[in-house]
Amino acid sequence: MMRFMSMLMAAGLAALLACSNGGAAAAPKRPCLADVKKLCGLSRDREKIRACLIEKQDQLSQGCRAKIKEMRGAKDGAAIPAQKQPYGNDPKQISYVYPAMVGGRPPLIAFIHGGGWIHGDPVNTVWNKPAHFTQGYAFASIGYRLSPQVSIEEEARDVAAAIGALRRDANRLGFDPDRIILMGHSAGAHLAALVSTDSRYLGSDFGAVRGVVLLDGAGYDVASVMKGHGIEQRIYARAWGRDEAEWARLSPIHHTAAPNAPHWAILYVGSREESGNQSKAFVAALQQGGADAVVTAIPDTTHGRLNHELGTAGDYATDVVDAFVKTVVAG
Incomplete structure (x- = not known):
């Protein structure tokens, strides 16, 4: 560790x-x-x-x-060669696809980076994930335009557009377009949750998302964060502004009535109270909507380390995610 x-x-x-x-x-x-x-x-x-x-x-x-x-003088997962998959005219509208090391048409794990909706990129945030997950799956890291260039709703539309483009080119990229696991960290967890609960974003691609992995998000109920006084509120205020109607419209917890992605694994840093409260409430709402959702506290880690260490040997969060993905794609 x-x-x-x-x-x-x-x-x-x-x-x-x-x-x-x-x-x-x-x-x-x-x-x-x-x-x-x-x-x-x-x-x-x-x-x-x-x-x-x-x-x-x-x-x-x-x-x-x-x-x-x-x-x-060493290489990490981000140094593994990737295929670029643009899905728009903006330089940030691009996904990086890491082909699976196995043959056939494996599932795709698509990662959405964090960064408070205002920074971050799809290359320098994957760390060990490509090397780990490509042992059995294709892996993609999705880039998207950032605030204040675009609204958070447009960020979600970018994620959806990226998934659609990946599915359309699945044969060339070497994965099954109907078996996708979305994974997001921090702000990326919010975006993954939003497009996997509000079917208006993905449209006809919605059914291809078989499972969702969320890593220490705290934006499933944006209003509860914005009305608080902790560090999360200060971070969110820079991207979310003052529009309470937008807070509600873009909060995944308000879209948990069916249909939703069928399977969810929601992980949070055990010592982070806001993330824990939001994760538990979101899981309860998903379960009420008929989804299979579990929440897991990850001990002895931090917000950044949870993302960085995912995909490393002996990492508890990696074991949780591996078991979840294996179950979902086998079903």
Whole structure:
């Protein structure tokens, strides 16, 4: 466990975090220094900085990510070759498809990245998932336009359009277009839940979604978050604005009457109260609507680590997801 921390240590990031011998004048030689200062501040408490970076790893700049990978001299899942699948004219309207290592027409696991609806990308958020899941399935990571360029409703429409494009090209890409598992982390969990409960987004593609995996989302009932006072409310306020009607319309919990995707695995960080409350309430609503839905608390992890470590050997969340996917595709 704590693989990202070990990667940073192996890369010599401690040198990048040093507050002496260079300061601002040395910044050009330390491509991560600006990122570290912005996200976590500068401190001699290396463990505190490392813990902060693990939690906020998805917000590191591409230059910092590239330098860390270069320094540690190792490849992760994102380095596996992928086929690009555009579905619109905007550069962000693209999916990256990682073919299965098995023959035939395996199911597809389609991942939707997080980032608070305002940042994130489909390449630097997959981590170990392609290498792990392509052992039995095709894997795709869906990109979508972000707020404030577009509304959150348009983000959901982008996700739906991406799924439609993937299905139409399934023969070339090598998967069964009628057996899809949607997976989303954080804001991506909200988008996955929304398109898998409100059939207006996917339309004729709705029935192809056999199962949904949600990783530590807290936006299943947006209004309850927006009316709170925690860190989630501050994060959500930047993307959601003040339109209460929109909060309700785009909250998956208000769309749990049938039809829904038939099978759901909802995971949340055990120590994160808002995510736990939302996950449990959403599961109860899905069950009332006739769906098979289970919720699992993941101990000894954080919001960022849950996503980063999915697909690694010995990871509890990975075991939960593997068992769920195997059951769904076998049914």
